[in-house]
Amino acid sequence: MSSEETEETLTCLRITLHHPEQKEKQVFRDLSFCENQRMRVDDVVKFGRDVNVCHFTLTDKRVSRIQFALQFFKPFNRSEFGFEIKNLSKKTDLIVNNIELSYLNKVDLPERCIICFGEYQILMEKQGGQSKDYFEICFELASTSLLLENLSFHQPVPESGISYTESPTETDEND
Amino acid sequence: MSSEETEETLTCLRITLHHPEQKEKQVFRDLSFCENQRMRVDDVVKFGRDVNVCHFTLTDKRVSRIQFALQFFKPFNRSEFGFEIKNLSKKTDLIVNNIELSYLNKVDLPERCIICFGEYQILMEKQGGQSKDYFEICFELASTSLLLENLSFHQPVPESGISYTESPTETDEND
Numbered sequence A, B: 001m002s003s004e005e006t007e008e009t010l011t012c013l014r015i016t017l018h019h020p021e022q023k024e025k026q027v028f029r030d031l032s033f034c035e036n037q038r039m040r041v042d043d044v045v046k047f048g049r050d051v052n053v054c055h056f057t058l059t060d061k062r063v064s065r066i067q068f069a070l071q072f073f074k075p076f077n078r079s080e081f082g083f084e085i086k087n088l089s090k091k092t093d094l095i096v097n098n099i100e101l102s103y104l105n106k107v108d109l110p111e112r113c114i115i116c117f118g119e120y121q122i123l124m125e126k127q128g129g130q131s132k133d134y135f136e137i138c139f140e141l142a143s144t145s146l147l148l149e150n151l152s153f154h155q156p157v158p159e160s161g162i163s164y165t166e167s168p169t170e171t172d173e174n175d
Helices: A003-007 B003-007
Strands: A013-018 A037-038 A044-048 A068-073 A082-087 A095-096 A100-103 A106-108 A112-118 A119-127 A134-142 B010-019 B035-041 B044-048 B068-074 B084-086 B094-096 B100-101 B107-109 B112-117 B120-128 B133-141
Touching: A044 B112, A082 A095, A082 A119, A100 A106, B084 B094, B084 B100, B084 B120, B100 B107
Parallel strands: A013 A134, B010 B133
Antiparallel strands: A013 A119, A037 A134, A044 A068, A068 A082, A082 A106, A095 A100, A095 A112, A112 A119, B010 B120, B035 B133, B044 B068, B068 B084, B084 B107, B094 B100, B094 B112, B112 B120
């Protein structure tokens, strides 16, 4: 790595994860939390059940072999980099804010968005950086529902399998 | 592979390649021509100089380690699948019809398009298919310039390094 690269800030995607049964099932046991994990910009970062294919694995038989993939890119005429998400699950739609992605659909991620599939809730927040060689991913864990804290990001979607019956919380301890 | 998959037709990307010095330099020597090569839909297909990273290598020191990448996807509300191209070369723009892609820019490929970088000319043509598991790539070699045959696809772009001085041809032997 050149010294030039080490001085540049890296675009970081902060990924806050919530699953209502994380305590019992430990579906996030294979992820490292609160640690910036460096990726190459030409990596396609796959999330899913299959440890042989995915960078980040979810330990849950209900998750697809590859659930979704993220890639880094540069939007036209913009100085900031961005991320694209693609649904790679045949059985489960991926909901990005209020857009439903079927199998192989893709969309550019907003700066901050809530992503849902099955019982999983994921808040993705981008922090800008300059590096053209690497970006970072940093995971955090949310013990309470992200939907209730971020209602403005999410319209209820019928049959998404998401529970809206939890009691409201006003904590911001998951930020 | 299930019997269902073998009966489905596969989306095929026909890639016709031209380099003015192919005869002398054999820049395409590592590619297999006129043969359908099957890819998984979650593969990101990289083209470039680096044999350790790229599915398809161009034997040319002027080509970047990774020049560009293709990925398969399904556009919203469309029955046909499509391809996205991303420029992964820091030093050379990638021109898709008349759109210039800088490093890390991406664009969805039209059904038929001319792609240029340096002295390379590439015609990409999609043939629709149903398979959700695989697609195919098939290479063909063009001995004459693709730009002169496909002028409607391409507006001259200053300083792209492309020569417009070759004598016109009316052959269609490369289709």
